[in-house]
Amino acid sequence: MLGLLHIGDYADDVFIEFEVSDKIKLTYYTDLGKKDTVLYGKMKRKFFEIYFVKDQFIIPLIYSSCYLDRVRIGGSKKDGLTIEKTAGSKGNFLFFGAGGIPTRNYTFAHVAEKEKLNPTVNDGKWGYIDPLGNSIITARYEFASRFERGVARVKANGKWILINSDGEKVTERDYDWISPIDTLITPVFIVRNSEKMGVLDINGNEIIPVECDELEGTLSYGYSIFRIGDKKGIATREGVIYPAIFSDINTSILWMANGEHPYGVIAKVKKDGKTYLIDGEGWGYIEKHRPSWKNQPIDWKNKIKIY
Numbered sequence: 001m002l003g004l005l006h007i008g009d010y011a012d013d014v015f016i017e018f019e020v021s022d023k024i025k026l027t028y029y030t031d032l033g034k035k036d037t038v039l040y041g042k043m044k045r046k047f048f049e050i051y052f053v054k055d056q057f058i059i060p061l062i063y064s065s066c067y068l069d070r071v072r073i074g075g076s077k078k079d080g081l082t083i084e085k086t087a088g089s090k091g092n093f094l095f096f097g098a099g100g101i102p103t104r105n106y107t108f109a110h111v112a113e114k115e116k117l118n119p120t121v122n123d124g125k126w127g128y129i130d131p132l133g134n135s136i137i138t139a140r141y142e143f144a145s146r147f148e149r150g151v152a153r154v155k156a157n158g159k160w161i162l163i164n165s166d167g168e169k170v171t172e173r174d175y176d177w178i179s180p181i182d183t184l185i186t187p188v189f190i191v192r193n194s195e196k197m198g199v200l201d202i203n204g205n206e207i208i209p210v211e212c213d214e215l216e217g218t219l220s221y222g223y224s225i226f227r228i229g230d231k232k233g234i235a236t237r238e239g240v241i242y243p244a245i246f247s248d249i250n251t252s253i254l255w256m257a258n259g260e261h262p263y264g265v266i267a268k269v270k271k272d273g274k275t276y277l278i279d280g281e282g283w284g285y286i287e288k289h290r291p292s293w294k295n296q297p298i299d300w301k302n303k304i305k306i307y
Contacts, residue, residue, distance in 0.1 A: 012146035031143035047074035065091035170204035
């Protein structure tokens with residue numbers, strides 16, 4: 001939610017107060033403590049409207065352009081919250097139009113509709129209570145996130161771990177930092193120890209070992225590229241499918257709308273000075289160099305085992 005409102009923090013829960021007709025107050029917790037943010041806008045009949053950007057340029061009957069970044073915050077049908085995000089640009093020259101401004105709706109559940117265990121803080125220590133207010137996991141953490149698919153992130157003694165709903169540690173070791181990549185599907189977590197990064201699944205397994213210097217992509221769309229030194233590899237939510245053996249990886253080959261190449265190709269890579277198209281099974285195909293006017297198909301039968 002906070003990202004839609006141009007706020008750089010991440011928080012599981014955000015409490016919104018509609019104080020007066022021209023501003024709202026957001027309150028949320030991070031591991032650094034409680035934060036309050038005030039946003040200014042205008043209360044309409046069914047929503048609160050905020051313009052972050054509204055740039056217009058008009059030459060009557062000849063040219064017009066518009067860049068818009070706007071949110072509308074209102075209730076949902078199930079006692080939750082809906083944020084309508086409109087961002088983009090469009091223009092017109094004489095009778096010709098170009099571009100359109102897309103609008104997307106995001107729905108957020110009321111806190112009471114989420115998990116059976118809710119994080120709570122008392123005298124600076126975090127724990128978990130049930131909907132009736134009974135203590136289920138004793139308040140002993142420096143910070144505790146909301147449970148997602150049965151696991152939660154907690155911070156103790158300056159280190160982060162994952163726990164289950166019984167308060168048991170899920171991760172085999174502690175980390176300097178744990179952050180969810182996404183929670184719209186089964187979540188995975190970026191972790192960091194010292195200067196190295198990796199990715200955990202909800203069972204605490206390192207699906208990308210914490211040996212990486214850089215992670216590209218979020219796994220939200222299937223694949224992530226990771227770098228160790230000057231070499232790169234590819235991973236999915238299930239684990240590493242190519243270790244760091246490539247000098248370069250280009251995933252723009254995934255040109256179809258559903259993110260799949262008709263021959264199962266997932267990337268174009270460079271290895272030992274040669275360029276290959278690779279699939280998800282460890283096979284590589286040599287891309288033929290040919291004049292652009294010749295639409296000669298690649299010989300998919302002559303494949304090479306890359307890994």
